[in-house]
Structure formats: structure tokens, C-alpha cells
Amino acid sequence: MRRGKFITLEGGEGVGKTTNLTFIKDYLQQQGMTVTVTREPGGTALAEKIRQLVLDVDSESISDTTELLLMFAARAQHIQHVIEPALAQGNWVLCDRFTDATYAYQGGGRKVSIATIALLEQLVQGDLRPDLTLLLDAPIEIGMERAQKRGTFDRFEAEKISFFTRVREMYLTRATEQPARIKVIQAHQPLIEVQSEIIAVLKQFAL
Ligand code: T5A
Numbered sequence: 001m002r003r004g005k006f007i008t009l010e011g012g013e014g015v016g017k018t019t020n021l022t023f024i025k026d027y028l029q030q031q032g033m034t035v036t037v038t039r040e041p042g043g044t045a046l047a048e049k050i051r052q053l054v055l056d057v058d059s060e061s062i063s064d065t066t067e068l069l070l071m072f073a074a075r076a077q078h079i080q081h082v083i084e085p086a087l088a089q090g091n092w093v094l095c096d097r098f099t100d101a102t103y104a105y106q107g108g109g110r111k112v113s114i115a116t117i118a119l120l121e122q123l124v125q126g127d128l129r130p131d132l133t134l135l136l137d138a139p140i141e142i143g144m145e146r147a148q149k150r151g152t153f154d155r156f157e158a159e160k161i162s163f164f165t166r167v168r169e170m171y172l173t174r175a176t177e178q179p180a181r182i183k184v185i186q187a188h189q190p191l192i193e194v195q196s197e198i199i200a201v202l203k204q205f206a207l
Helices: 017-030 045-055 064-088 099-109 114-125 140-148 161-177 191-205
Strands: 006-011 035-039 092-096 132-137 182-186
Touching: 006 017, 006 099, 017 035, 017 092, 017 132, 017 191, 035 064, 045 064, 064 092, 064 099, 064 114, 099 114, 099 161, 132 161, 132 191, 140 161, 161 182, 182 191
Parallel strands: 006 092, 006 132, 035 092, 132 182
Antiparallel strands: none
């Protein structure tokens, strides 16, 4: 059985990841792939419980180390129970956020050491890395404005603009460092144009 491909969607708050997830899934299915759609933090029953804990605005103060470990605890569970079995079965896995989010939010946003994140990445993932990452990038105000339309804020969305500026910078730095894997999509554009950029990247990837 040929192993499937692992595609992740990344970006700041409200840039359109969830909106485009279904679009990408539909496109890949039209190309004949069997697609497993999932998300982080989350993706299994236990990992979804961890998601609730880390996103809950009313939770007790969570230290940066606790937050980092919770992200990787959820990820370990997710990889073992969902991602690896799906890839091994030949499915393409489409995941809303993965470890680039940890580099961006915990590394950039919280200023946790990148070396520490890399150590945990190796411990939890071994050789597993996304084959392709679509980084939806938009000015912070645009993403926040879109996210605000939903009305409620989670624990991250309640952060300050300076936090999101560091998150965005870290994402863009990683895209510059890993241009073969991370493709930047200009997400401030009307949806139809965002999606035509996404299709262009996917066509090139599937060649
Ligand atoms: N996190 C996660 C970490 O800190 N570390 C980690 O390791 C991981 C994995 C997860 C939080 O956890 C943090 C990061 C996050 O803060 P989440 O729900 O996955 O939270 O992420 P959010 O960014 O909060 O998800 P959102 O739903 O807010 O954003 P999306 O999915 O990017 O945006 P979406 O698709 O819901 O769109 C928002 C609105 O904009 C509209 C949509 O219709 C929707 O109304 N829209 C557009 N409007 C105009 N033009 C376009 N091009 C549009 N695209 C979308």
C-alpha cells in the first residue's frame, strides 16, 4: 500500500483555514484521493479534551511550559490514533494546524525556546513531518476582524496584537527557511482568489 501524503493548513486567527479545509478536501477527492480531515489541537476524543482545556478562557493560569506540553500531548495521541494509521492506509491527511503552529504560537508568541520545541517535535513525531503546508497569510487586523464575527474569543484570541505579530513573523520566517514545504497563500484576497492560489499549489504538488 502506497503511503498517503500529509498536508497541513496554517496561519493566524481567522485567516480562513477552516473555510478552505472543505474546499481542499473536495478538490483532492475529485482527484481520486481518499482524504482524512482532522485538526489540532484535537483529532481524537482525548486530544479534543486537551483542546478544550487549552482554549478555555476561564481555565486557571496556564504556564507556557504546561501549554507547550499539552499541545504535544494532544499531538502524540493524534499521530498514534489518527494520522499514522491513515497515512499507512494510503489516505491523504489534511490537518487544520500542526507543529508549525507550535513554533508560531508557543515559539513566536510565547517566546518559548525553539530548541525546546524542536526537541519535543523529534520525541513526539520521529520522522513525521508534513509533505506540504499551506500557510494562509493575512494582515493581523483582517484575520481578527473575520474571527470577531463569530462573537466569542478563546484563550489565544484574547491575546494582544504584539503576540499575533510575533506569531505571524514566526510563520513567515519558517516559510522562508523551508520554501519547498511551506507555500504562502495571500489570504487577504477574496475567497475565490485565495482558492485559485491554493489549487495552483496543489496542482504543482501532485505532479
Ligand atoms: N495553537 C494550536 C497553539 O497555540 N499551538 C499549537 O500547536 C496548535 C496546534 C486553535 C488555537 O490553538 C492555538 C492556535 C489557535 O489560537 P483554531 O480554532 O484552530 O484554534 O484556530 P483559529 O485560528 O482560532 O480558527 P478560526 O476558525 O478563528 O480561523 P480560521 O479557521 O483560519 O478562519 P475561518 O475559516 O473560520 O474564517 C473566519 C471567517 O472569515 C471568513 C469566513 O467565512 C469566516 O466567517 N473568511 C473570509 N472572508 C472574506 N474573504 C476571505 N478570503 C475569507 N476567508 C474566510
